[in-house]
Amino acid sequence: MSRWGGTADPRAAHAALTAARVPSDVTADGSLIAFTVPSDGGMVLHVLDADGTGGARPLPGTDHVMPRWIPGTGRLVAVTSDLGWIEEIDAATGAIAWSQAVDGAVEEVIAAAGGALLVRVADPGSDRDGMHLGLRVPAPDGPYVDSPGTRLRRLFLAQAGREGLQPVPLGGLTVWEADWDGAATALAVVSADPSPSGYYAPRLVKVDVRDGSVRTLLTTPWQLARPRLSPDGSCAVVVEGLSIVSGRVLRVDLASGGATCWESLDDVTDLGWLDAGRLWFAGWAGTGVQGGLVKADGTVVSRWTAPAALGGRDGQPSLVPCGPGRAVTVWDAPDSPPEVAVGSLGSGGFVPRTDFNAGLARLAEGLVREVHRWEADDGRVIEGLVLRPVGPGPFPLVVLAHGGPTWLWAQSFAPGESNLMALPLALAGAAVLLPNPRGSSGRGQEHARAVIGDFGGADLADLLAGADLLICAGIADPDRQAIAGLSYGGYLTARAITRTGRFQAAVVMSGVPDWVSFRTTSAIGGGYDVVYHGGADPATLDGREFLADRSPLYAADSVTTPTLILHGAEDRVTTLGEAERLYKALVRAGTTVEMVTYPHEGHELTDPANCADARDRILGWLTGHGVLTSSAAPTVPAGDRA
Template sequence: MTADPRAAHTLLSSARIPWDVVADGGRIAFALPSGDGSVIHVLDTAGGAARPVPGSGHVLPRWIPGTGRLLAVAGTLGRIEELDPATGEILWSLPVGGAVEDLIVAAGGEILARVADPGSDRDGMHLGLRVADTAEPRVDVPGERLRRLVRARAGAGGATAVPLGPRTVWEADWTGGDHALAVVSADPSPGGYYRPSLVLADLGGGPVFHLLSTPWQLARPRLSPDGSRAVVLEGLSIVSGRILHLDLSSGETTRWEGVDDVTDLGWLDDGTLWFTGWSGTGVQGGVLAADGTVLHRWTARGALGGRDGQPSLAPCGDGLTVTVWEDPGSPPEVAVGPLATGGFTARTSFNAHLAGLADGVVREDLAWTSPDGRTIEGLLLRPEGDGPFPLVVLVHGGPTWLWAQSFAPAESNQMALPLALAGAAVLLPNPRGSSGRGQEHARAVIGGFGEDDLADVLAGADLLIGRAGADPDRQAIGGLSYGGYLTAWAVTRTGRFRAAVVMSGVGDWIGFRAASAIGGGYDAVYHRDADPATPQGREFLAARSPLHHAAKVTTPTLILHGEQDRITTVGEAERLYRAFAAAGVTTSLVTYPREGHELVEPGHCADARDRTIGWLTRHGVLTSGGTT
């Protein structure tokens, strides 16, 4: 279609990616971006095209089971509404006084909503912004700005808060009975999510039963239909994890070892569950028995869309499931396939205009050995031909995230594919700390961040140079979030890169702990409780902070940051820029108003693209303005 990297990036930015896909039998609903909001669409598994529900601005579509009635959420500070799927008429509306982050709808129209108080911080998966708050001045008090459970009934007037004491609720599940299963923490900030507990809450105000705590993170709590058992995922940063099974009558907890890197699951009936997750750079799914036995498991070279960008499925009857599917040759679309065997057929064509966008780009799966003998995997996007090509290394965030077999890798402002079209060999490494290789691989970064994982990344770059496809004199590195940190850290360790681009990165781990919305949680996990209140802790953190090693940097470094980012605050970028500038480093800081942890406004995304290509061209990595 086009070999122009800027035009390709513009096309990628125009993609309309369905999200929050839900099903009730053969009825499917999902949200689709449209302008500044989204439009709910409905689709039948039996056939036919997706039909927009007239109107706009709704998210979180949910079916009332077995009725064909559709609920959704409108407004920044949410209103739960029932929509007529054919006309879009709002049949009733219920304000709940906060941002609705999840809706659980049981038979008969009973609703349990998870609602974030105005002014609450969102995590990095949700752009690291704050929930809207019109109050002036802003007043923060410890233990306030919670995420609460609110109970309501479809069509009835009024909602009732579930009394949970001073706990914030990160996720919950409910089958319509008197109790809900919830992942909670005492700390209401996103940092509290790193110190979770699983509880069973009496919705009528009775006792809250503590079920388990763990040094890791918990997600996707799921009650069995009869309410006697529960499952929950346990993992690092809960990008993916292993399954814990709880017998609620005996209190016994069992860790199922049959599958790892699970991102979502649910009960099909009291005897079976479905699951999905990462597998290497691809995905997996299948069916489990209620004792953890794997009944069916499939893997696929592609990616599944879902909540927080993690793989998810929505079983829709007759052994089928619906999801958002993409692979290196197919842009993301709503797709249907067999739950037990995988293999998805697209049912929408919202992104047909992207067909052929990657023509001329070769994709390769890579594996290499790090200096300590660990096998590391990754992906390579490069032009056709033999090179030599300039080499651009893009490091993903997390660190417990991954580069997957998607149509166009999205992190770092969707620059992977455009840079390959600009003539570069683009290395997407999954060093230790990444998901897709099991919990041992993910946890191998703990206490060794910035050392072992950087060695993994550099070994991947050496592999490409050794294969004579990459030009050793034209190397660059970039990344977002933790990838931004590792980029800034890399240029303090080596002068091999001619240019670097730091997006939403961390410059100072001591300041991060105090200022970040996840500080005190995230860092306690990854830094092995290095406490900045002690001399030893400060020394450990400073020794791994780029800010304190600016004098060693010779690589021209571009710093890009969202002004409203609460995960890696803009102060991180400002201090890093000042330290690099004072040390004589060629550097530039670009701050984007209204943006959080990732850029979303089209003008800002385009500006960051042009600055990235321009920076790499000016410093001799790319040639002729981004073409070779």
């Protein structure tokens, strides 16, 4: 037993998790697989043959992301890790054969036969959403000048081996995602508003890349992701969902523009054409994942589920075909740290082919992982995960609220949100509840949309009911409870401590204290809130009153729970000024409160030193306020307080 009451030192475990070599950006051309792995501060390209028996081979000297095979050539194009260059790389030697500078940040590359490329680029100074750390794309030094209709995400054509980028003129539209047939036709999710709030008011368009002419195929009050052109060019599919899109598949006829919803599938996060008659799909399923095959008319051929996570873009489940009937992905399961794995598109059964993180498996020894279900006041069944030490309990309880709200806690090896604290907190002796209340992904669109107009209401009640369940079951100690969360989870944390005094400590990370000001202070304000707030408009008196009633800031004088606030100085999604307002309100209320601001950080912490500092502060805060027990709390510097 460690001095924390668990089986291992949570600080050492957290350090190992933050240093993990998690593969990403998996791509394939037949059996040839490429991906990136962090190493010595860079992102090293690796190559693996799905048909072979050998391990992954690093390409020395590379520091790249977004690798893409040029079909049938054995060559890759990839983007330098600063997102400023596209380069062609020999997959046998790692030698760079061609480089092209980009003005801005590359966000997507589609490679076609012969080395033709479609590139999506965010202008210098463009805002990014919370899934991309809420940081601006770097811009030249000097005054930052903004005006409506600037800072676009643009499409360019390029040719590997040839200098220059050819812009695709789109008349001021910004492009959030795209697909391309390698010739004249592209499919794009676009908006007139170039800021991240525009993502929430999308339309699907067909683009002639030769002249930029655009034809609108689909508009929707929801959000769109993963547009995919059929091989014969007759139709397309796109996923329609809420915010961080996990949703239903729409099939769109390119001639008529007619759209059909495939009711047979939900919570899809990615899909792709295998031929004109079949597609593969991947997505969430409860606290796990799903995958399988579907016909072009929406008939499901096969569907498998697994208690795991599948690595993909923006943390969403994805698969990459790598030969007849096979797929490659990053497999991440409770008993298996994330590794590149190969399995069946139609039946799953993924087997790891790398061992970058095999040494992490020992961190889970001595922990129990459980899926719990409970009934909300209105009869809705809610699911959540629990990580806890072996033994009868009761244990200190730490509730971690996820962001989104349309996101979820999945059955991964080390649930990654909230500074990777779930597993270390369990190792510190706590029962860690990871609830998926209404509004979460994985349970269909009705469950996800149930939070609209009732944010911080029934979803918070769902979360508290889960805590009550663990207390009644003897797993959790009612006298040692804490709550923490990041982003929307930070909002729920702040909201909870204005509604109840049951928690002995709270940690608000990148939270939202004021929905009234959110409209004009957040990079996603005017989009995100329009979707989730059920028509409440801060420009009207009724709207302001409703939003203020749901905002922790205006009830801060009732808070008695000791509260730690952690925030990135450069966060453009939940801005630093909003966190400072919450801090000052709690100080005026006489609440025990501390605020820590991390320079150069955005919506989530990425600097290893800052991640470690936040870890020690969280452990120290929960220990100092009687939730965790330890012979000595970790020593942390005083730091600057806002």
